[in-house]
Amino acid sequence: MNALVKAAMALVALFVAAILALVVGVIAVDKAGAVQLSDGGGGLTGVPAEFRPWILKASAACSHRELSPALLAAQIKQESGFRTDLDSPVGAQGPAQFMPSTWATWGRDVDGNGSASPRDIGDAVMAQGRFMCSLLGQAKSSGIPGDVRALALAGYNAGWGAVTGARPPGIPHIAETENYVRIILSSMAKFEGPGLLQVSGSGSGPDAVRRAITRVGTPYAWGGGGPSGPSTGFCDGTNGYLNGSCSASTTVGFDCSSLVLYAYWPSIKLPRTAAEQYGATSNHAVSRSDLQPGDLLFWAHGSSIYHVAMYAGDGKVVAAPRTGRNVEISPLTSAMPERDYYGATRP
Known part of the structure; x- marks a missing residue:
């Protein structure tokens, strides 16, 4: 009888260990995969991107x-x-x-x-x-x-x-x-999808974030978009391609800097590219610990800036990430490679 009890207890211990390993694995996968909100927020899911x-x-x-x-x-x-x-x-x-x-x-x-x-x-x-x-x-x-x-x-x-x-x-x-x-x-x-991120405060920064968020789900188009909204883009030999063809020329959307331009226009008329936007606002640098809604975040290879996003509050950014993706709300920590983070400015 004691031998049977011991054997049963051993089986239970093995079963519990297996369950714990499974749970830990699921948690690890969830953390690794949590690079963006499931649908960008907005209380909406399951609709065509253009709608x-x-x-x-x-x-x-x-x-x-x-x-x-x-x-x-x-x-x-x-x-x-x-x-x-x-x-x-x-x-x-x-x-x-x-x-x-x-x-x-x-x-x-x-x-x-x-x-x-x-x-x-x-x-x-x-x-x-x-x-x-x-x-x-x-x-x-x-x-x-x-x-x-x-x-x-x-x-x-x-x-x-x-x-x-x-x-x-x-x-x-x-x-x-x-x-x-x-x-x-x-x-x-x-x-019914996840709720839209609530942006607190008033002024040009929070207002710009609110305007950008209305474009969540809009496709990315290299060279597309401007103060009046999304438009078709173009390919430059390197950017704008998807699966070997020029996606940007047939996609109505924004790229990263045109979304920022659109969000702030006309209260602040920022220049067109991410590098130009950094140059125009770098005199007001902001530390990562003092970010406020509307602050601009930049990523670079070395000193060559390649991406801009807007801080949306609550540790999240709103941005147009790259060809094949849509405007989205995502965690700052995984919006772009952490090693490429260059700094933040306040327009």
Whole structure:
């Protein structure tokens, strides 16, 4: 009996040791892999990269917090499956499926390409956000009981008159509208990502960080981007290539220094390249222990600066890292090779 007990205890000890080794291994992998936030923050995940900045921007522009990024994303998924070329049999167009008469009220050229089109992602998503924000306001002031998000969605699908005209007022008894509201509200969870980094303080630095964060998810394009937003870039014989082809020339996005330029413009008009930005701000160097939101961080090979990022607070940076990646929020300690860290400045 004692021999059996001892044998059993030995087996238990081996099992416990194996479990501990597994746990330690998992923790080590987690620490090694924690080079960036899973989706850059923003309370949004699972959407095409080209939609992401516009969804975040549309949500942030609405004073009604019920218009979350996840709600807008779930609505676009239901409307079009994120397709820009979709035309419905009744004439609705684009990713947010605007009818021409409704588009005439809400459509604007927000992406700066010279035309307001329901098929342009930026124009469509921002119009969707304005329309939904207005409907949420009407739902709140109407006194109609129920989830104001459901009422707003019903108004988007069937018209606000159908909501107020229902008996009793509320979601109209239309099968399409009832399913529309149910599917969107039940599918929101799949689009809910990690929360957007909260930036404290006021002034040009924190404001620049807040502006940069609205571009999380925008692709990297070498030579692309400027004060007015993302644009296609170019290749210079060394940079801008992905898998052997010139990715930058067909990618609308930012590179590291154009994101910083965009974030600070027009309150501070920084020069274009990372090296120039260091030269323009190096008279106000900042130690790593005194970093504040908006401070510029530089990495270099020797004395040749090759990358700039913005300190976002809480030990994190916001940056456009390299070709093939998107604008992201990541830990300062792993944003770039630690050996290449050159210093920080305050514009």
